[in-house]
Amino acid sequence: MAASICPYRSISRVDAMFDRLRAAGRRAFATYAVASDPSFEESLAELHGFVAAGIDLIELGYPFSDPILDGATIQKANRRGMAAGGNLARTLDLVAAFRETDGATPIVLMGYANPLAVMGYEAFAARAAASGVDGIIVADMPLREAGALLAALAMHGMVMIPLFAMTLEEKDVAPRPGVGGFLYCIPVVGPTGGPSATIETIGTAVACCRRSTTLPVMVGFGIKTPEAAAAVAAIADGVIVASALIDLVDAEAGPAAGVQRLSRYSRHIWAFRQAIDLAPAS
């Protein structure tokens, strides 16, 4: 259904985004949300809200029962998404719905291997491409195990965004077909929402990334404040803030659903955006 509604496909919205930002001397700012959290409709509104507030790239989590690499914040978001009927297929529907009015903002899925395996890599890739997905990050599928998925992605013009840790060996980061978009640099170990790395560590990690890739480097995991985001923006091509943004929104007192929640989000995104844009280019 979603596939047929989607009017067109951009081969490389992610590349286009980095080109555009680089030309403007700016760094990318990405955030993460779980599809269908708290509902399909609100999720859709939120994605558009992100773009309006200044987000360049959206990581869209497809709900999964067992997000083993995530901390409490994102575990809860997954549960809410599942409770609202969210799953991989509905997430593709969500992207298709988003694409009806936004053909430019890159969307990469983020999640776990099992829903992909159960849907089948080829079926997934075909449906995802038709829905307007640009790439995917799979938390528990290192490149060693990604052969079948990479082939399917490549066939449908999508990429897998590789996760990078400093301790990885050459063989685990070597470029291969189907890999692209950017390098997701994780400067800490441990699940999401955990402690932050120092800016020195992040610097080392980014430098390390640059040596093994020509892709743009974005840094995620543990970035919690606009100040930290600015510091990272000064050395990387982009910044990803997930748990911290959700926590900031949720920490504000009073009920927050729909428009109200979105306006809180916008305010915090705006603060990060300002900080990132003010950072000196590396």
Add this chain to the structure above:
Amino acid sequence: MAASICPYRSISRVDAMFDRLRAAGRRAFATYAVASDPSFEESLAELHGFVAAGIDLIELGYPFSDPILDGATIQKANRRGMAAGGNLARTLDLVAAFRETDGATPIVLMGYANPLAVMGYEAFAARAAASGVDGIIVADMPLREAGALLAALAMHGMVMIPLFAMTLEEKDVAPRPGVGGFLYCIPVVGPTGGPSATIETIGTAVACCRRSTTLPVMVGFGIKTPEAAAAVAAIADGVIVASALIDLVDAEAGPAAGVQRLSRYSRHIWAFRQAIDLAPAS
């Protein structure tokens, strides 16, 4: 103390009793009470009360913490006796006090080996003889183990009354010095206060006793009614009723201490006495 008060010693009050009864064509009637149950004074009054009510021979239990061969009724009596300060030494005092006014009624102690062993057999025999004790029944000291005690008893003119079970072998019932008084025929197995044997079984047991001894044979354990007592009296030289009498007295409603308890006892003893005396001689 008790020893010096005691005015004289009968060498064989038990033998004298059987001679007297045999001459009169009567059978002996014995009962059992725990010394100091419920107090030294009441116990003393009770012993005299037994005699007044028609008891020929008294088995006086010396309280012991662990009357392993006794059923619930006599276990409780032992606990009450201990609670009132009763023990082997006080039991000897009680016999001495009894002897101040009753020089004829035979008293045999009944109890367990440990208090004797702790006092020492020789010390015990000396003190018991001086107090006016005639003999002793030790529930957990078969003749096999009684060598030292028998020697001490014989030295002081007392006897051990042997317990007889039908299954005993010759070697365990053979007469020996220090053994005498009567044969305690137990027609049932199991602790006191348990089920009764049939009169046929008792008859067989008594006949068996007669073959292995020239001593008078008294039957005890499990005799619960005057009718049963009469049936036994028809075939044995005497009847022992313990648990059943205590149970009968305790079963009557209302508080019963001192004189009141004694009068209940007398009534029940009288009933048994009548039945026994009416039994035809064997």
Add this chain to the structure above:
Amino acid sequence: MALAQPLAPDRPGRYGRFGGQFVAPVLLPVLDRLEAAFEEAWIDRGFRMRLDGLLHDFVGRPTPLSEAVARLLPTAGARILLKRDDLTFNGGNYANSALGQCLLAGRMGLSCVVTDTGSGQNGIATAAVAAHLGMASIIYMGARDAARHPGAVKKMRAFGADLRIVQDADGTLHAATSAAVRHWMGSSDTTAYVAGAPIGAHPFPRIVGAFQAVIGSETRLQLIAAGLMPGAVVSAVGGGSSTVGIFSAFVTDPGIRLIAVEAGGSGEGQPHSARLASGRTGILHGAETFVLSDENGHILPAGSIASGLAYPGSPPELADLVAGGRVETVRIMDEQARDAVRRLASGEGILISLEAGHALAAAEALAQTLSPSQAVVVMVPAAGDKDLDIVWPES
């Protein structure tokens, strides 16, 4: 003896199409180091001697293979032989691999271990072994499991373990495993993850399988000594440590049927744990294997009266043996397992766990179809003390 030999699958870490290393990339170097350390240790005579010595002195191996006499069964049938790992140590057979992995961790210079536990057996074994070797231990246990097994909780704490109760999800082994892996991800430089079963990313199935293979080799020797060739070996599959351990010695004997028993749960429409027979191929906790998941790839809650069987994943080696038809599967319901435990206790004086009760129930049914000259071996991974309140709620 498939697992006692170095593994040589088509792809590294694969059993046929199952297995692999589906983990966060940050863990890959850790797994690679672990694999190298294990393969080196496994051929090191000193390491093996230390392991065997402790298996004997500390764990109490070998365990007997004892006959359940005929009184057990209403009608005649094959003989039933019990492999008595209930007679080891506190933790039943879990001690085999906990010991091996803790020794390995020590050899790698790590001073702390983290693990997860369902009914408490793996946690107890790991806590005890860690204490014995002077290491710290952190154990994750689901809140529901912890409530069902207060004695196990107390025992792990007695061994000095830092026990952490997980309120997440269904509060069973599955949640505990996720929490333990999360913990490990953040501390793999000081802390070894002790796999309770031959599940998870390679090299864990390989390592646990190798350390558990002692069950199978003992059993094989005992059968040879008794002059017996069994018709079948029956084992209940939770994490699969005892099943892979005992099957390993018989996989290459085509004449011996291998029967994996899965928990059928309380009844129709209730959660069960039969992922080998009716799971989907999926990816859970680091490996591609049979998984209880719905059509969207969500993991389904696993259910069983036996906490140790309620796990939605399965050992990749076993998945391969089932897929290839070498291992048959049977489903046993809660009540059947409970009955079997009760009958063995009152009829034989042997108190086995509910997990083992599943295997026994299946073996009894099988034995009825065989002749008295045949024999069925039943794996008993642990004693039933932990299940007393569940099996005999009334007394």
Add this chain to the structure above:
Amino acid sequence: MALAQPLAPDRPGRYGRFGGQFVAPVLLPVLDRLEAAFEEAWIDRGFRMRLDGLLHDFVGRPTPLSEAVARLLPTAGARILLKRDDLTFNGGNYANSALGQCLLAGRMGLSCVVTDTGSGQNGIATAAVAAHLGMASIIYMGARDAARHPGAVKKMRAFGADLRIVQDADGTLHAATSAAVRHWMGSSDTTAYVAGAPIGAHPFPRIVGAFQAVIGSETRLQLIAAGLMPGAVVSAVGGGSSTVGIFSAFVTDPGIRLIAVEAGGSGEGQPHSARLASGRTGILHGAETFVLSDENGHILPAGSIASGLAYPGSPPELADLVAGGRVETVRIMDEQARDAVRRLASGEGILISLEAGHALAAAEALAQTLSPSQAVVVMVPAAGDKDLDIVWPES
């Protein structure tokens, strides 16, 4: 090995001046038959083979002799070796004699056994063995002990035992023994009394001693295999089954100290169980021996945090060895035993019973006075699962 050989004391059934048959005469023929049946069975190869087979397959013998590593002790001293009967079966070492006696009862044509239990160990062992051999079992347990050991109560019932709770007296082993003997007196034609310890009238000390001697002979072989001559063997005395069992193999080695550890209770003026060191010669439960009794011959309540040690009598053989100076006695208080159990659990990953904790505490103190080249053997009769709530009330 004093007890493995036919007994030849001065008087039949005597160990020096201790022992004998202080029972109601009605029981004498029963004891005589039992003695004859035992002596006949004991030299019957078929009986011994059946016994040994079940000790191996069902009880899980031999048990290891394992080293408690130095971490346990704050300062250096002799090595401490644990004889690990906690690794047998449910009931710890009680299974040795329960098995022997039940087999003997079966041979004598009896179909029911009765026994008494303190902390539940002898009851569990007897219930399990009886179930295994298809016999009925009746078990008496003091009400206080039953309240302290609910798991044991459940386990005996699981094995189909007819468990009877005794409210009498202090509600401990002593009351239970009296009740069991009373029961037996009334039913000795169908029912065998299973002595939990080498106490009571002859031939029970002889029979239990013989069946428990397997502990000592295993230990001796294990020491020889390890090339060790221990400085001392240390064991806590409850009924004395494990103590007599392990000492039996070393009595004739004058170079090896034998140390019997008694329960000192909670403190000055509180009940204790040190009848070997400070009891009187008396007569209890059928034998002349050291007994806790007052100057009037009343049996004193025995006290200990370890139910299995709170018994006012003692094995006549041990009384004789103490009287003759061959066996030394040591008194350990509740808190010391508890500490030792805790330290061994968290320091070594071994959970021993409070009874064994008494022996360990004594051994640790002794080891401090010896050199690291010496060794002390500690008897561990049973695992500490039953004591979890007592040792760790807080967790």
